[in-house]
Amino acid sequence: MVTVLAAVRLRRLPHAAPRATPLADAARDPYAVRVLRKVIDGCAFRVYGHWVKKGEGQNRAALFENMPKTELKSLYVTATRIAERMNTCHMRENVT
Incomplete structure (x- = not known):
């Protein structure tokens, strides 16, 4: 019983709770929101992943690098x- 109560309290801590992101913030800078960043990167890799070769000259991580x-x-x-x-x-x- 004590373990269950501790688990519930840990889940309700402010740092663990998901924060609501305003749509305007997500539209202005989608890479600032981690969940959106992962979705964007996943979609980009599915679309452009075949262009990145598995060799010494190219790295798959380069697809997502800004610089x-x-x-x-x-x-x-x-x-x-x-x-x-x-x-x-x-x-x-x-x-x-």
């Missing part, structure tokens, strides 16, 4: 610089 990760961005910048150097070397070889 590229810092490591990936630095890797891209490094690869771009190397490619530019290689292109300039090949151009010099072709000129001479």
Whole structure:
């Protein structure tokens, strides 16, 4: 009996109770509401999931990222610089 009462009290704590979200807030920033964010991400993955390959170059989590990760961005910048150097070397070889 005491266990049941404790469980009921724990359920009714303010932090555990679901909060009502005004529709205007959900319309303005749906990603601020966790439940809506999960629904949106699930729907987006079902629609666009086949475009994301399971390989080294792409990550399925990248589908939901707003900004590229810092490591990936630095890797891209490094690869771009190397490619530019290689292109300039090949151009010099072709000129001479």
